[in-house]
Amino acid sequence: MENENQGPASGVAAHLTIRDGRGTEAVKFYEQAFGAKEHMHHMADDGKRLMHSHLSINGGSLMLNDDFPEYRDGGDVRPPAGITLHLQVPDADAAWQRAVDAGAKVVFPLEDQFWGDRYGQVEDPFGFTWSIGGPKKE
Template identity: 70%
Template sequence: MAENQGPMDGVTAHLTIREGKGSEAVEFYKKAFGAEEQLRHLADDGKRIMHSHLKINGGSVMLNDDFPEYTGGISVPAGVTLHLQTDDADKWWERAVAAGATVRMPLDNQFWGDRYGQVVDPFGHHWSIGGPVKE
């Protein structure tokens, strides 16, 4: 893992992963979105992730496992979509689907001038992928 890259500006997504699958999520994001893990801190149990910092497409995403002993257990994620604006939406799309993402909205040329679609990762988080229109 690379060293911590220092402070971040703007808004950073912070995902909580249910059922102790934080490490699986990190591996999925590496495969699906080319994530690079910058930093990881484990809980005292040596298994669950207290904090992971990922870089995806130039931006940061934070991640941790749920700790139901403190939170009471979280529900399935809903109401938030993480967007990836890319140089080639088809390439990013194909990689995400091959890694196990489920299609929510098929990738297609959209009226607003992007090639755009949405997937759901195996942990319930929604992702949109956009890029230049393909002729």
């Protein structure tokens, strides 16, 4: 169960840190590419950086914020290697085309896979990998 004002009531939600002050841009990209709905948007006191956004995509929660190097060691924050955000959808082709049209870069082409899904991977403009899967078309 989700409380629109406070985020997920339980479970695991991805929380992305966006580099270069592009958090609000990321929200707009996820809305366009993945049909995200934003439930909460808080700017930092500087009025320039996104402190927190809570989105829902395909029934799941995604949280994100701009990078705040002053609150950690000051080094560059990078998307972690080996992390893929997965979207399981009824129509992988439509979801795929929407993401690519929005500016996602193809990493692994969308194709029929041996396990029964159409599946592929894209990279968003912020360096995060997303996989998209859905049933094969008959």
